[in-house]
Every structure is written in C-alpha cells, then in structure tokens.
Amino acid sequence: MTRDVVVHPDARVLAAAAAARLLTHLVDVQSHRSPVHVALTGGTVGIATLAAVAASPVRDAVDWSGVHLWWGDERFLPDGDPDRNETQARAALIDALGDALPAQNVHAMAARSEEVPTPEVAAEAYATTLAEQGSPAFDVVLLGMGPDGHVASLFPGHEALTVTGRPTVAVHDSPKPPPERVSLTYDAIRGAREVWVVAAGTEKAQAVASALRGAPVDTTPAAGALGTERTLWLVDVAATQALGTPAALSTTAAAFPAPVQEAAGLWQRVDEYFSALVPEDLALVETRHAAATGGLPDIAVAPNQGKLLHLLAQAVGARRILEIGTLGGYSTLWLARALPSGGTLTTLEIDPEHARVAVDSLTQAGVDDHVDVLVGPAADTLDRLVSDGTEPFDLVFVDADKQSIPRYLEQLLELTRPGSVVVVDNVVRGGAVLDADHPDERVQGVRAMVDLLTDHPRYDATVLQTVGAKGYDGLALLRVRD
Numbered sequence: 448m449t450r451d452v453v454v455h456p457d458a459r460v461l462a463a464a465a466a467a468r469l470l471t472h473l474v475d476v477q478s479h480r481s482p483v484h485v486a487l488t489g490g491t492v493g494i495a496t497l498a499a500v501a502a503s504p505v506r507d508a509v510d511w512s513g514v515h516l517w518w519g520d521e522r523f524l525p526d527g528d529p530d531r532n533e534t535q536a537r538a539a540l541i542d543a544l545g546d547a548l549p550a551q552n553v554h555a556m557a558a559r560s561e562e563v564p565t566p567e568v569a570a571e572a573y574a575t576t577l578a579e580q581g582s583p584a585f586d587v588v589l590l591g592m593g594p595d596g597h598v599a600s601l602f603p604g605h606e607a608l609t610v611t612g613r614p615t616v617a618v619h620d621s622p623k624p625p626p627e628r629v630s631l632t633y634d635a636i637r638g639a640r641e642v643w644v645v646a647a648g649t650e651k652a653q654a655v656a657s658a659l660r661g662a663p664v665d666t667t668p669a670a671g672a673l674g675t676e677r678t679l680w681l682v683d684v685a686a687t688q689a690l691g692t693p694a695a696l697s698t699t700a701a702a703f704p705a706p707v708q709e710a711a712g713l714w715q716r717v718d719e720y721f722s723a724l725v726p727e728d729l730a731l732v733e734t735r736h737a738a739a740t741g742g743l744p745d746i747a748v749a750p751n752q753g754k755l756l757h758l759l760a761q762a763v764g765a766r767r768i769l770e771i772g773t774l775g776g777y778s779t780l781w782l783a784r785a786l787p788s789g790g791t792l793t794t795l796e797i798d799p800e801h802a803r804v805a806v807d808s809l810t811q812a813g814v815d816d817h818v819d820v821l822v823g824p825a826a827d828t829l830d831r832l833v834s835d836g837t838e839p840f841d842l843v844f845v846d847a848d849k850q851s852i853p854r855y856l857e858q859l860l861e862l863t864r865p866g867s868v869v870v871v872d873n874v875v876r877g878g879a880v881l882d883a884d885h886p887d888e889r890v891q892g893v894r895a896m897v898d899l900l901t902d903h904p905r906y907d908a909t910v911l912q913t914v915g916a917k918g919y920d921g922l923a924l925l926r927v928r929d
C-alpha cells in the first residue's frame with residue numbers, strides 16, 4: 448500500500464484538483480471494472496469537490512450508470528434537512544447528473560423518521576444495504592478531516608473508534624453538531640482500495656501533522672484512515688504548516704515524515720524483534736484477552752512498556768505502588784509482579800465494569816492478595832487516601848484521564864516521599880502536545896502538566912518520546928526531590 452501527499456495552493460484549487468482526480472480515476476477504473484463504488488464525505492472541501500465534479504466537462508466521460516455513491520457518514524437529521532450530507536451532495540452534484548446516475552445507485556444513510564427513530568436503526572439499515580450490494584470494497588472513500596483529526600464521524604476518544612466486526616456505527620455526543628450521526632467504521636474504511644483525505648486551512652495543520660507522523664488513532668482518527676492499495680492526502684499549503692517541512696506544491700510523501708503505515712509497520716516490526724526480551728506468560732496474555740473480549744478500549748500499555756514499569760519498580764525497590772487507571776489490569780499485573788514479599792499495589796479505576804474485568808484477571812493471575820482495586824473517581828479516592836493518612840507510595844503509574852493530570856500530581860505530593868517515582872503515560876500523543884490550541888482536552892491536560900512541572904520545587908521530571916506498536920507517543924518520568 449502506498450501513501451502520497453499532494454499539496455495544492457489553496458482550498459479552491461484543492462477541490463478542483465480532487466474533482467479532476469476523482470473523475471479520471473473513475474474513468475480509469477471503469478476501463479477494467481464496473482460497477483465502481485465511491486463513498487462521499489460531508490464538510491466544506493468534500494462538498495466543494497462534488498460541485499467541481501458537476502462543473503467539470505470531464506464528468507461526461509464517466510459512465511455514471513456504473514457508479515454507486517455511498518456516504519462515509521451522515522448527520523442523523525430528517526430527510527431533506529439542509530445540514531444532511533446527502534442533501535448537500537444532491538445539490539452539489541447528484542441533481543446535476545439527472546438520469547445519467549440511476550436513483551438506485553445512490554445509497555444514502557437513512558434520515559431520522561418515525562420508521563428510523565435512532566441512529567442505531569439507521570446504522571443497521573446501512574449495514575444491510577451494504578450486504579445486499581455484496582459488501583463492495585469501495586474504490587474510493589473520500590474523507591474530510593476536522594481540526595481534531597476526525598474523519599467521517601469517528602471522533603477522538605469516542606467508542607466508535609474501537610467498533611470492529613461491522614461496517615457502520617451509530618454516533619452520539621458528536622463534538623461537531625449535530626450530536627447524532629451514522630458513520631462507517633474503520634473496518635469499512637480500511638476495506639477500501641483507496642482512501643483520500645482532503646484537508647485545507649491552518650486550522651487543520653496540527654491534525655495533518657499528527658496524522659502523518661503516526662499519532663494514535665484515539666487522538667487523531669485520520670491516522671487510521673488507510674486504504675488497502677493507496678492512502679492519498681490532498682491538502683493545501685496552509686494545512687501543511689505544522690509539518691515543519693516546507694511543502695512544495697504537488698509534494699509527494701517523500702518530503703514528509705515517515706508515512707504512518709510504513710513507520711508504524713517498522714515500529715511494530717522492531718517491537719516484535721525485541722519481544723524475545725519480553726516473554727508474556729499465560730496470565731499476561733489472558734489478561735489482555737479478557738480486556739479485549741470484555742470490550743475494553745485497546746489503550747493498555749504494550750508488553751515492552753509493561754516490562755519497563757516492572758523493571759523500574761524493581762529498580763527503585765518499590766514496596767508500595769499506586770496506579771491511577773486500572774483498565775483491564777494489564778499494567779497492574781506487570782507492576783504487581785515487581786513487588787517484594789509483603790509489598791502492596793493499590794490501583795484506582797472509575798469504571799466498575801473495567802474494575803470487574805481487572806479483578807477477575809488479577810485473581811486468575813494469583814496476585815489479588817496484594818492488589819487493591821478501588822472503584823470510583825480517582826481524585827476522590829486520592830483525597831480519601833490523603834485524609835486516611837495512607838503510608839507514602841514508592842512508585843506511582845498515572846494512566847487515566849489526562850485532563851486531570853495536574854490535579855493528580857498535586858494530590859500525589861501528599862501520598863509520596865522524597866525519592867518516590869511517578870510515571871505518566873501518553874504525554875506526546877503523536878505530537879499533538881505541541882498544539883497550544885488543540886481541541887482535545889487530554890492534550891491540554893498534558894500541556895498543563897508541563898506548565899506545572901516546569902521549575903517545580905518538589906518534582907524533578909523529564910519526558911521520553913516513544914514509538915512502537917502503540918504508535919508515536921511518550922511518557923513522563925518524575926522523581927520527588929529530596
């Protein structure tokens with residue numbers, strides 16, 4: 448699979464060039480395959496591209512009777528609502544094509560109605576339509592991208608990012624109005640032969656840079672939008688400004704940081720090469736498996752990161768360990784096994800279901816007698832530990848809601864001693880941490896942590912950038928000063 452980045456002078460030229468590219472691609476594909484399946488996108492550039500297709504004389508070179516139009520996402524609104532992607536696509540292109548494009552070739556996602564009262568019903572209906580059409584691999588999935596790096600209606604930190612095994616998903620609480628949407632899942636997007644991401648404007652620059660540098664999809668969903676044959680980024684100069692590389696026009700991937708899938712593939716292979724140093728026994732594998740089958744998000748540390756924590760705990764001789772953010776207990780198990788006889792580990796988890804999965808796994812692993820899983824908001828539990836006069840912890844691992852890191856670090860000063868070590872995970876976030884205006888509150892939480900730790904009288908700190916199977920991220924290492 449190849450990845451190209453093509454840079455255009457501005458958004459207007461970008462839309463016109465994307466339209467010309469789409470038209471000639473359709474003609475080329477139709478010369479050896481029909482029908483052709485294209486998934487459209489909403490958004491400014493996406494719709495401008497459709498309007499440019501309609502205005503192009505080349506549009507008549509396409510045999511539209513052999514083209515099927517789909518959508519990557521839809522705003523769950525009543526039929527005909529001007530904010531629906533379908534409404535805008537019909538106005539921009541489909542109406543202009545008239546009878547050349549058979550009505551049955553246009554597969555819109557269902558609108559809100561009495562028969563389709565929820566986005567779940569609409570998502571299920573679209574999955575059925577895809578199946579009825581033979582679950583075609585899209586020839587092109589066109590995706591606009593938001594300033595937060597969302598594509599389709601897959602938004603940072605949303606559970607839709609982790610949905611697998613089906614092509615569509617209902618989305619609630621979308622940070623981009625309207626709140627209710629229907630989206631293709633990564634499964635459907637990554638089944639496409641080609642994925643084209645279109646982005647214009649300085650407000651997209653950080654997300655473009657994060658995506659091209661291999662940010663975790665949880666932070667920058669566009670980083671996970673990859674085609675089986677080709678991933679093509681069509682951007683304007685303004686959207687390349689955070690890349691730190693003077694982007695010439697029509698620049699190819701060679702001028703940009705190592706492409707996501709190539710870099711991620713290399714990082715993955717190197718992690719696999721060193722995995723011989725990190726043998727996972729059955730308990731560790733079963734703990735990871737239980738989290739996955741329990742539907743917990745795939746955001747636990749990688750095996751080598753788990754062992755780093757294990758060795759660090761042993762190196763500092765930690766007898767009392769605190770973990771903020773248990774999830775399924777994977778890092779918990781690595782840390783628990785580093786304890787000497789009589790040592791204890793306290794781990795905090797806000798989600799009772801996550802805690803249940805973790806307790807089962809830790810019990811299976813035989814460490815439950817020296818591990819305490821405390822359920823509830825970590826800040827409240829930390830306050831209680833302080834008021835109970837809890838004995839100081841020797842090592843703390845912070846792997847929870849990043850927006851609360853500064854508060855946790857303040858509370859931990861009452862729960863540690865000179866020489867205690869604190870590790871904070873996911874502090875680089877694909878480089879997003881550079882963006883003072885990043886819309887993700889987790890990025891802002893990490894930035895607030897850096898402000899807090901700069902010249903801090905009691906914490907001495909550093910940050911190590913990491914790459915690996917979990918993408919491009921990093922961890923902060925703190926020591927409580929003597």
Ligand SMILES: O=C(O)[C@H](O)[C@@H](O)[C@H](O)[C@H](O)COP(=O)(O)O
Nearest residue numbers: 489490491492591592593598599
């Ligand atoms: O339904 C939607 O809103 C789109 O499908 C969405 O994914 C859009 O493409 C991006 O938000 C970019 O939109 P702009 O190009 O307007 O920034």
